[in-house]
Amino acid sequence: MAGYVGVWWLQPNQDYTITSGYNWLSPPMVKVNWDHFVWVKEALPKHSFIGWLVMHERLLTRDRLKKMGIILDDTCILCDAAPESHSHLFFNCMFSQRFLHLLSQRLGCHLPRQSWIAWWLSMKSQSQSLRNSIAAHLLALIYSIWWCRNKCRIEGYLLRPDIVVASLLQGRLLTSV
Structure with missing residues (x-):
């Protein structure tokens, strides 16, 4: 039986190896079909990273903050029409649309x-x-939506989408909040 015995990771009828110990400790990797969308060389690393977080639904959207007990109201601050979740914020919100x-x-x-x-x-x-060019633009869009959402949450005002999109296409970068 494979497992940890004393100070060693053992496989049945095998000697201990670093690889067998690592494999025993590590969960199996799940193959995803979107990694080439997120990690394109044309995208800025911060855009790819936010895109990666979105794919894993790991951004602290208001629905997640409410589940954690950090906030009481999970209404989207961009449209004030629905709870802010990943799917709402990046696909269904009127602002994002x-x-x-x-x-x-x-x-x-x-x-x-x-x-x-x-x-x-x-x-x-x-x-x-x-x-890759379109993926880079979409990643910049994802980043911009998140940036505008945070700007609205922290500073209380919302930037016009036409100005933000024009800035993206001209290569001007948004700064972090």
């Missing part, structure tokens, strides 16, 4: 409204450079 619409218009392509990953995977026939 406006961002996506403006970016779609400016890039001259139809961007998804529900599943960026399914859409990105469906673009397999497109060139890698086009896919």
Whole structure:
């Protein structure tokens, strides 16, 4: 039986190895189909990191903060129409929908409204450079939505989506809150 015995990790009928100890301690890695969407060289690392957190639903959205007992009201501060969750904030919020619409218009392509990953995977026939460019723009959009949400929460005002999208396309970066 595999496991920890005394000071050693053992496999049946095998000697201890560092690899066997590491494998025993580590959970199996789950293969994801979105890693090439998030980790593209054209994207800024902070955009990719926020995108990675969104894919894992690890950002501290208001619904999560309410579950932790940190806040009482989980209403989206961008639209004031629904509880703020990852799916609401990045797909269903009217504010985020406006961002996506403006970016779609400016890039001259139809961007998804529900599943960026399914859409990105469906673009397999497109060139890698086009896919990476669009992924980088979507990651910048994700970052911008999160940045605007935090700016509104901390400073109490909301930036216009058309100004933010224009800044993204001109290469001007938003600063962290």
